Amino acid sequence: MTDMQDMTGGRELVMVSNRLPVDRVVADDGSTAWRTSPGGLVTAVEPIVEQLGCVWVGWAGNADERIDPFEIGSMRLAPVELSGEDVELYYEGFSNGTLWPLYHDVIAQPQYHREWWDRYQQVNRRFAERVAQEAADDAIVWVHDYQLQLVPAMLRELRPDLTIAFFLHIPFPPSRLFAQLPWRKRIVEGLLGADVIGFQQVTDAVAFRTTAERFTRVPALGNTIVVPATADRSSRTVLAQEFPISIDVEAFAAVAERPEVLRRAQEIREELGNPRTLMLGVDRLDYTKGIRHRLKAYSELLADGEIDASDIVFVQVATPSRERVEAYRQLRDEVEVTVGRINGEHGAIGRAPLVYLHRAYTRDEMVALYLAADVLLVTPLRDGMNLVAKEYAACRADERGVLVLSEFAGAADELRDALLVNPHDIEGLKAAIVRAAHMPGEEQRRRMRSLRRAVYDNDVAHWAAGYLGAVQAVAESRRVGPSGEWTEPIQVGAAFVPRSIDDRVRRLAARPSLIVATDFDGTLAPIVSRPQDARILPRAAQALDVLSASPGTGVALLTGRSLAGLAETGLRSDGWIVSGSHGSELVGLDRGADGAGGGPAEGELSEDEAQRLGRLTRRFERMLGGEAGVRLERKPFGIAVHAREVPDRQQADELLAAAVVLGTAEGMHVREGKEVREFSVRASDKGSVLRRIRDALPPGPVLFLGDDVTDEDVFATLGPDDLGIKVGAGETAASERVPDAETAAAVLALLAELRTGIVIGSE
Numbered sequence: 001m002t003d004m005q006d007m008t009g010g011r012e013l014v015m016v017s018n019r020l021p022v023d024r025v026v027a028d029d030g031s032t033a034w035r036t037s038p039g040g041l042v043t044a045v046e047p048i049v050e051q052l053g054c055v056w057v058g059w060a061g062n063a064d065e066r067i068d069p070f071e072i073g074s075m076r077l078a079p080v081e082l083s084g085e086d087v088e089l090y091y092e093g094f095s096n097g098t099l100w101p102l103y104h105d106v107i108a109q110p111q112y113h114r115e116w117w118d119r120y121q122q123v124n125r126r127f128a129e130r131v132a133q134e135a136a137d138d139a140i141v142w143v144h145d146y147q148l149q150l151v152p153a154m155l156r157e158l159r160p161d162l163t164i165a166f167f168l169h170i171p172f173p174p175s176r177l178f179a180q181l182p183w184r185k186r187i188v189e190g191l192l193g194a195d196v197i198g199f200q201q202v203t204d205a206v207a208f209r210t211t212a213e214r215f216t217r218v219p220a221l222g223n224t225i226v227v228p229a230t231a232d233r234s235s236r237t238v239l240a241q242e243f244p245i246s247i248d249v250e251a252f253a254a255v256a257e258r259p260e261v262l263r264r265a266q267e268i269r270e271e272l273g274n275p276r277t278l279m280l281g282v283d284r285l286d287y288t289k290g291i292r293h294r295l296k297a298y299s300e301l302l303a304d305g306e307i308d309a310s311d312i313v314f315v316q317v318a319t320p321s322r323e324r325v326e327a328y329r330q331l332r333d334e335v336e337v338t339v340g341r342i343n344g345e346h347g348a349i350g351r352a353p354l355v356y357l358h359r360a361y362t363r364d365e366m367v368a369l370y371l372a373a374d375v376l377l378v379t380p381l382r383d384g385m386n387l388v389a390k391e392y393a394a395c396r397a398d399e400r401g402v403l404v405l406s407e408f409a410g411a412a413d414e415l416r417d418a419l420l421v422n423p424h425d426i427e428g429l430k431a432a433i434v435r436a437a438h439m440p441g442e443e444q445r446r447r448m449r450s451l452r453r454a455v456y457d458n459d460v461a462h463w464a465a466g467y468l469g470a471v472q473a474v475a476e477s478r479r480v481g482p483s484g485e486w487t488e489p490i491q492v493g494a495a496f497v498p499r500s501i502d503d504r505v506r507r508l509a510a511r512p513s514l515i516v517a518t519d520f521d522g523t524l525a526p527i528v529s530r531p532q533d534a535r536i537l538p539r540a541a542q543a544l545d546v547l548s549a550s551p552g553t554g555v556a557l558l559t560g561r562s563l564a565g566l567a568e569t570g571l572r573s574d575g576w577i578v579s580g581s582h583g584s585e586l587v588g589l590d591r592g593a594d595g596a597g598g599g600p601a602e603g604e605l606s607e608d609e610a611q612r613l614g615r616l617t618r619r620f621e622r623m624l625g626g627e628a629g630v631r632l633e634r635k636p637f638g639i640a641v642h643a644r645e646v647p648d649r650q651q652a653d654e655l656l657a658a659a660v661v662l663g664t665a666e667g668m669h670v671r672e673g674k675e676v677r678e679f680s681v682r683a684s685d686k687g688s689v690l691r692r693i694r695d696a697l698p699p700g701p702v703l704f705l706g707d708d709v710t711d712e713d714v715f716a717t718l719g720p721d722d723l724g725i726k727v728g729a730g731e732t733a734a735s736e737r738v739p740d741a742e743t744a745a746a747v748l749a750l751l752a753e754l755r756t757g758i759v760i761g762s763e
């Protein structure tokens with residue numbers, strides 16, 4: 001896995017979750033030891049803490065037990081004590097009887113009890129207080145999941161020096177369901193105490209932002225929520241964005257290569273009587289996982305004779321979970337009765353078509369099961385992500401095996417080449433099982449290859465880099481001063497400029513000639529759903545105007561929009577150099593700094609280019625023109641397909657993927673942006689256009705601000721004298737980062753003020 005050391009910038013990392021990531025095991029001789037416990041949260045974050053080390057605050061798993069802090073590997077574990085009543089009211093009650101069903105599409109009826117809520121608040125406070133004691137100055141605190149949603153705000157009150165991140169592992173419900181919760185406003189306020197709130201899917205992040213606007217009346221601008229100032233506190237921004245979680249793909253792949261694990265996989269098949277098809281299900285025994293639906297489909301297939309009990313075995317691993325909660329007890333009883341019935345009706349002596357295993361396994365044994373299985377059934381009715389699906393793909397270097405995956409699992413966003421099913425549709429599920437059991441090797445290979453590509457593309461290191469990168473950007477803006485005291489970042493109007501950027505901007509401001517270049521959408525103008533509604537922030541506009549009028553300063557706008565698309569936003573860019581369509585269009589170079597240089601003339605489309613573009617445009621119009629929410633944007637040298645307004649994210653992805661296939665076939669250059677794919681007859685990028693601008697202007701350093709992947713082409717061209725600032729989250733080659741467009745505007749205002757003495761307010 002890639003190195004994660006830089007991700008906290010040397011700050012202490014404090015993890016906070018309901019349960020510590022360990023279980024106590026008692027050996028035969030009565031001695032006890034701790035070992036890491038199975039579960040989604042642990043699987044995902046273990047590789048991160050292994051590298052970074054951390055303090056971990058959480059409950060050790062037994063009621064009324066006081067345990068002193070202890071260490072395992074690079075973790076220092078700080079147990080929080082819970083009484084039997086706490087467990088009953090806060091954990092089994094409010095967390096698992098109210099929030100869990102509410103957040104999973106009310107598959108089960110959530111119960112609302114004031115006594116549960118009171119205890120949830122008390123226990124959240126206890127966690128916050130414990131973290132406040134444990135965390136070093138300036139630490140990054142990462143709070144996990146639905147049991148602890150009040151901790152961020154409580155902790156901010158106690159320790160304003162900390163950078164607070166929250167990650168929700170389960171879905172966030174649509175606002176109309178969340179509205180049921182009598183304490184909805186308090187939960188939102190609790191979460192808004194964080195600097196960064198991470199979600200599994202875009203739909204979760206959107207649901208949260210809408211909910212926050214609705215119940216706490218805080219405005220959301222793109223991914224950012226602005227928490228207004230109070231009498232004793234200035235305004236803050238909270239990044240609420242999706243960061244789809246993943247697994248340590250290489251670690252799983254390494255286990256799957258080991259000879260003894262491969263042997264064990266073989267042995268498992270033999271022990272099961274070498275069936276033609278081995279199907280596997282691996283889940284916590286939870287009513288959201290769709291185990292009942294899966295068993296129903298399987299038993300009907302056996303009864304109909306569509307599959308033959310003599311050549312198929314289904315192994316269902318159901319990890320014990322929440323066994324004291326009534327709904328879970330009922331589920332377990334029901335599943336076990338069904339298992340007995342299926343084996344009773346379809347089994348024979350020495351042969352059971354269904355093997356049910358109700359316990360935890362080691363990683364090696366899990367991987368052996370994945371390797372043994374021809375088909376993996378993952379059929380949740382709702383699931384934040386589902387790591388089992390990703391683990392299966394990570395292990396199958398042989399490119400064999402079929403994944404049947406519910407479209408209601410977050411993982412379905414990435415694992416598009418699984419056999420996607422709606423688990424409520426039993427007939428559809430049956431058809432998918434039959435298809436999986438008989439899938440030809442070539443199709444298995446094609447699909448598995450694509451699944452493996454998807455998990456390798458977004459492994460846990462990639463996830464951590466995105467999430468912790470965003471958190472670190474916030475932390476950087478609240479630095480500890482040289483003598484160790486905690487200092488407020490520099491305030492410019494309503495936004496704060498990180499100290500490290502402030503120093504570098506001061507140096508740039510003093511240079512005789514300077515180029516200030518910036519992207520538009522997401523950098524100068526917050527992202528909105530309809531591109532024509534985007535508006536430059538007034539402060540950014542004013543700062544750029546002041547800069548472009550000052551001697552020795554060139555101002556350049558480098559956007560992917562066409563110049564016509566830019567004009568639609570009402571932008572006034574007199575005196576600026578403006579490059580549109582990622583560099584295919586360029587105006588104003590002759591009016592750059594000190595009037596030097598003229599821009600190279602733009603050519604016309606050649607006949608061949610015009611024909612190809614015309615053909616592609618017609619095909620897009622035919623194929624995508626009628627799709628709700630798709631917008632086609634003509635550009636002088638290409639065409640862009642926008643899918644931001646497509647109501648369903650999966651469908652948006654599919655449409656964009658289809659567009660890429662068509663565009664590539666026409667030999668177009670394809671550029672990927674956020675919810676947009678751009679096709680151009682000419683290869684040009686913002687990096688090369690910046691080079692042209694630099695060549696035409698007097699030599700001097702460049703300040704460049706950008707938020708999108710296409711801006712990386714510019715960051716990559718910058719030298720040590722230049723300053724690249726990434727706006728928002730995501731991987732970047734830029735050396736500095738700010739959280740949002742407001743802060744980007746503050747940086748420009750600071751530069752303008754230092755260079756000209758003109759103060760630019762926040763209005």
Ligand code: ADQ
Nearest residue numbers: 038039040041043169319359360361383384385386387388
């Ligand atoms: P979970 O609901 O726990 O997690 P999941 O994502 O499937 O679900 O993770 C389960 C993990 O536990 C996997 O790593 C799996 O290998 C392991 N596991 C399961 N059964 C096991 C057994 N019997 N023995 C050993 N290991 C076992 C929650 C959310 C998910 C989200 C994760 C991570 O509900 O949607 O993907 O958090 O964010």
